[in-house]
Amino acid sequence: MHVPTLFASFLMGGFECSSHRRSDGRRLDLLQATGHDAHAKTDYHTLRGFGLRSVRDGLRWHRIETAPGRYDWSSFLPMLHAARDEGMQPIWDLCHYGWPDGIDIWRPEFVDRFARFAAAAAALVRDETDDVPFYCPVNEIAYWSWAGGDMAQFNPGARGRGFELKHQLVRAAIAGIEAVRAVDPRARFVLVDPVIHTAARPDRPRDRREADAFRMAQFQSWDMIRGDLWPGLGGRPELLDIVGVNFYPDNQWYIGGGTIPRGHPQFRPFREMLAEVHERYGRPVLIAETGAEGEERAPWFAYVAEETRAAMAAGAAVEGMCLYPVLEYPGWDNDRHCPVGLLGFPDARGARPENAAMAAELRRQQAIFDGMTSPDPAAVTQWIAGAAE
Numbered sequence: 001m002h003v004p005t006l007f008a009s010f011l012m013g014g015f016e017c018s019s020h021r022r023s024d025g026r027r028l029d030l031l032q033a034t035g036h037d038a039h040a041k042t043d044y045h046t047l048r049g050f051g052l053r054s055v056r057d058g059l060r061w062h063r064i065e066t067a068p069g070r071y072d073w074s075s076f077l078p079m080l081h082a083a084r085d086e087g088m089q090p091i092w093d094l095c096h097y098g099w100p101d102g103i104d105i106w107r108p109e110f111v112d113r114f115a116r117f118a119a120a121a122a123a124l125v126r127d128e129t130d131d132v133p134f135y136c137p138v139n140e141i142a143y144w145s146w147a148g149g150d151m152a153q154f155n156p157g158a159r160g161r162g163f164e165l166k167h168q169l170v171r172a173a174i175a176g177i178e179a180v181r182a183v184d185p186r187a188r189f190v191l192v193d194p195v196i197h198t199a200a201r202p203d204r205p206r207d208r209r210e211a212d213a214f215r216m217a218q219f220q221s222w223d224m225i226r227g228d229l230w231p232g233l234g235g236r237p238e239l240l241d242i243v244g245v246n247f248y249p250d251n252q253w254y255i256g257g258g259t260i261p262r263g264h265p266q267f268r269p270f271r272e273m274l275a276e277v278h279e280r281y282g283r284p285v286l287i288a289e290t291g292a293e294g295e296e297r298a299p300w301f302a303y304v305a306e307e308t309r310a311a312m313a314a315g316a317a318v319e320g321m322c323l324y325p326v327l328e329y330p331g332w333d334n335d336r337h338c339p340v341g342l343l344g345f346p347d348a349r350g351a352r353p354e355n356a357a358m359a360a361e362l363r364r365q366q367a368i369f370d371g372m373t374s375p376d377p378a379a380v381t382q383w384i385a386g387a388a389e
Contacts, residue, residue, distance in 0.1 A: 002312050003372055006188075006242070006284055006319040007134075008053035008089040010369045011362070013342065014289060014324030015043070017058025019098030020148075021155040022332065027098070031060065034327045037075065039350030041082035046343065046352065047326065048086060050359070051366045056136070056288065056322055057083070058093035061117055062100045068113065071120050077128075084129050091134040091190055091288075092125070094118050094176060097144055097154065105156050105168060114138075115175035122180040122187060132186045136244065136288070137176035141169040141221040142193045154332075167233060170224040174234045177241075192244035192288045193221050195277060197252040197268040199260060207255040214255065222281065242319070243281055244288030245274070249300060262303060270307035271314070278316040285317055289324035294339050298361040305365045312372075321369075323362070327352070 004010050016030040031037040040057075047055065063075045083090045095114060103110050118137065125133050138144075147153040149165030158165065173191065180187045198214045200207035220229060222243060227235035252260040252267055260267050278285050287308060292300035301323060312318050326341040342359060343352035 002315055002317045004312075004317075004319045007286075009051060010320050010372065011050075011052055011366055012054040012056065012320055012322040013047045013050075013052045013326035014056035014322045015058070015327060016325035016329050017060070017093055017096045018332065019058075019060045019062055019096060021098070021157075023152055023154060023157055027062070028332060029060065029063075030329055031058065034325075034329045035346040035350070036327060037079065039346050040079040041086060042346075042350035043327070043343075043352075044082055044086040044088045048088065050342070050362055051370075052323075052326075053087065054089040054091070054320060055083075055326075056091045056093065056324065058096045059121055060098065061095055061114075062098050064121075065100045065113070065117055069116060071117070073124060076121075076124075080125065080128055089131065089134070091136055092121070093136045093139050094121060095137065095172070096139045097148075099155075105165075110168065111171045111175050114172045115179040118176035119179040119183050122183040126184045132188060133184060134188045134190060135176075135180060136190045136192050137180075138169050138173040139192055140194065140246065141166060141173065142218060144169060145221075166221060166224070167230065170221060170230075170233050170235070173225060174239060177239055189239075189241040190244040190286055190288060191222060191225055191240060191242070192246060194218065194251055195245040195247055195273045197260070197273065198255055199252075199266050201254050201256065201258075204256065211255045219280065226281070240281060240283055242284045242286055243277055244286045245277055246289035246324075247273070247287065247304065248290065249292050249296065262300075270304060271311040271316075274308065274311040274316045274318060275314060278311075278318075283317070284319045286319050287321040289322060291324050291340050295357070297340060297355065298357040301358070301361055301365065305368070309368070323358075 015036050018028055018030045021027050036043055059076050064071050064073060066072050103113055145162045145166035148156055149158050149162035152159050177189050196215060196218050198211040200211045222240060223229035224233055225235045226237050226240040247270060250259050274285060290304045291297060308318055308321055323341055326343060328340055328344045329338050331338050342355060342362060346352050
């Protein structure tokens with residue numbers, strides 16, 4: 001059985017930090033919309049009360065680089081200091097779908113500017129904190145390439161250019177990793193993308209080849225970063241550090257449309273998906289995002305946790321599991337209230353209401369996962385037996 005040691009806590013909370021422009025041109029800023037930027041210290045303190053000592057959080061590049069090479073850290077320093085003061089271990093997203101206006105994402109300038117920004121951010125984190133830093137250089141390259149490069153759902157608003165955008169984002173991720181390592185060789189990196197399963201409907205067996213090809217495409221970004229695919233982009237094995245996988249209730253679907261729901265015979269067990277990623281890359285795995293809406297949030301979290309324990313009992317090197325988003329937030333497209341995660345919107349003092357069912361499930365799972373690193377051998381043996389059931 002794999003015993004995790006990489007992060008301060010196995011269970012984590014993730015703060016939605018998207019900062020992209022929608023198809024109508026409106027800039028989103030979810031750290032501001034959820035109030036996390038103003039109440040980071042209170043939020044971190046609350047999560048520590050649940051035993052969550054590691055988090056995913058983010059920088060807003062578009063707010064920091066006010067002119068080429070000119071950085072205003074006032075939107076980030078309070079969060080960095082709050083994490084330090086609360087003893088929180090963050091994984092900082094450097095680019096979560098958004099970039100400063102005036103940069104053409106299709107040109108080499110995008111890669112160069114991002115690398116310089118990443119280096120500057122790493123230098124600041126190095127100088128302001130003592131612990132080994134963790135970064136996600138470019139979030140969800142595969143999804144961003146599809147949504148922004150093929151479907152025009154958000155920036156850069158293109159169609160039919162998804163593979164080209166994927167190349168550019170991979171270049172940026174590689175340049176960012178190398179720039180950060182030059183500043184702080186201790187840094188660790190989580191390369192985050194969704195894991196999916198696609199299938200042909202039983203009455204359409206002719207779609208099986210397309211379904212399998214679509215499923216295999218989920219590995220392209222990681223393969224590029226490792227240098228297995230399109231090595232001219234600069235990928236190398238040592239660049240693929242920690243593989244971050246995102247898994248939601250709609251990550252499995254039929255070719256041609258229709259979600260495959262949990263419990264359906266064609267729904268692929270998550271433990272198999274984790275095992276496939278670990279076997280393919282032989283790298284530590286982080287469940288970087290998982291969550292559901294409404295009444296499904298607690299049952300879904302329980303399912304993912306149970307599947308994770310089963311995968312770990314079979315040897316998959318899973319190092320953590322992040323409830324994402326941990327805060328309710330306004331929807332990207334229409335500002336609807338998205339009832340997700342553990343905590344709601346803040347009052348004037350930063351206090352947030354808890355979702356009782358999610359809070360109870362989180363505490364239950366925290367108690368179970370605590371057995372993984374218990375100093376009592378009997379407790380570990382009991383944990384292994386429970387995970388294997």
